[in-house]
Amino acid sequence: MTILVTGGAGYIGSHTVRALQEEGEEVVVLDDLSEGHRKAVKGTKLRKVDLKSAVRTKKALCEIRPEAVFHFAASCYVGESVTDPGKYYRQNVVALLNLLEGMAAASCKRMVFSSTCAIYGEPKRIPITEDLPKNPVNSYGRTKLHGEGMLADYHRAHGIESVSLRYFNAAGAHPDGSLGEDHEPETHLIPLVLDVALGKRKDIKIFGTDYPTRDGTCIRDYIHVMDLARAHILGLACLRDGRAGVRAYNLGNETGHSVLEVLEAARKVTGHPIPAEDAPRRPGDPPKLVGSSALARNELGWQPRFGDLEAILATAWNWHRNHPDGYGETG
Ligand code: UDP
Numbered sequence: 001m002t003i004l005v006t007g008g009a010g011y012i013g014s015h016t017v018r019a020l021q022e023e024g025e026e027v028v029v030l031d032d033l034s035e036g037h038r039k040a041v042k043g044t045k046l047r048k049v050d051l052k053s054a055v056r057t058k059k060a061l062c063e064i065r066p067e068a069v070f071h072f073a074a075s076c077y078v079g080e081s082v083t084d085p086g087k088y089y090r091q092n093v094v095a096l097l098n099l100l101e102g103m104a105a106a107s108c109k110r111m112v113f114s115s116t117c118a119i120y121g122e123p124k125r126i127p128i129t130e131d132l133p134k135n136p137v138n139s140y141g142r143t144k145l146h147g148e149g150m151l152a153d154y155h156r157a158h159g160i161e162s163v164s165l166r167y168f169n170a171a172g173a174h175p176d177g178s179l180g181e182d183h184e185p186e187t188h189l190i191p192l193v194l195d196v197a198l199g200k201r202k203d204i205k206i207f208g209t210d211y212p213t214r215d216g217t218c219i220r221d222y223i224h225v226m227d228l229a230r231a232h233i234l235g236l237a238c239l240r241d242g243r244a245g246v247r248a249y250n251l252g253n254e255t256g257h258s259v260l261e262v263l264e265a266a267r268k269v270t271g272h273p274i275p276a277e278d279a280p281r282r283p284g285d286p287p288k289l290v291g292s293s294a295l296a297r298n299e300l301g302w303q304p305r306f307g308d309l310e311a312i313l314a315t316a317w318n319w320h321r322n323h324p325d326g327y328g329e330t331g
Helices: 011-022 054-064 078-083 085-105 139-158 189-197 225-240 259-270 294-300 309-322
Strands: 002-006 026-030 045-047 068-071 110-116 161-167 169-171 204-207 222-224 246-251 276-279
Touching: 002 011, 002 054, 011 026, 011 068, 011 225, 054 085, 068 085, 068 225, 078 085, 078 139, 085 139, 110 139, 110 225, 139 161, 139 246, 161 225, 169 225, 169 309, 189 204, 189 259, 189 309, 204 259, 222 225, 222 309, 225 246, 225 294, 246 294, 259 309
Parallel strands: 002 026, 002 068, 026 045, 068 110, 110 161, 161 246, 169 222, 204 276
Antiparallel strands: none
């Protein structure tokens, strides 16, 4: 039966599509190609559908009749979500609503949902466990938290079971060099740092050096995109076993790296000095996000394979160096 992957032409989506195919699953990608890349899913069935259209989404679901939906299609920039919340409510709430309605109409009962550590806001305790209070400090986190709430409601009303995966900071690229990160515009730290190493940017701005952290810069838990892809496969297995109901898991490496430490590691991996400049804080950034993934390890049997930041950066650098213009097209 078909696994429908929304946003499958995007960064984490395309790595997961590849992982599903390697498991022998039949995949259909639904993507409006506003940010995704056709080349990232070459050879895979792709339907260009904008999930913000309720009518088109329902039609696609009823025609494809998938066994399960992996929902990646979302907007995911913290800074932009603060300045343009409407975009985030439309893409992360309205589009999800249309998708869930379409699933209910097509009697599809399984979803693996891309959630985020941004739902925790500024956590009182590190490492973050799933039971901590959810007080997002930006619209990105808030819309994803709404998403998790919607999944609980659609479980009660329509029996849709779900596994929400709360990613920490996705990074890295496929080790075979064929897939990687290509956002336009790029706002994430690691690809921007590598753009400096490539000579595409002059320097990197460090957003805030006065945070209450060991070196004053924000601390994040970087997790390899291949490890995230693997967690989705395990999430599907959990749904198929009938174990799911409504579940949520953190996915991180349980290690925090500051912005300065990421820069230092990138200098080592690339051999480039990567000039940096202090800049004001970016609105909506919590000082420290490091997750506990004990629940995912115990219940899903998930074990990240890329635990080391330099190993993660090496795969990202391999992609960047060989694809200085990313996929070279927008769809
Ligand atoms: N960051 C930075 N300079 C940049 C981009 C990001 O200092 O040009 C910081 C950002 O403030 C955050 C961390 O790097 O503390 C990770 O940001 P990113 O946008 O990669 O991921 P996020 O944690 O926002 O999802």
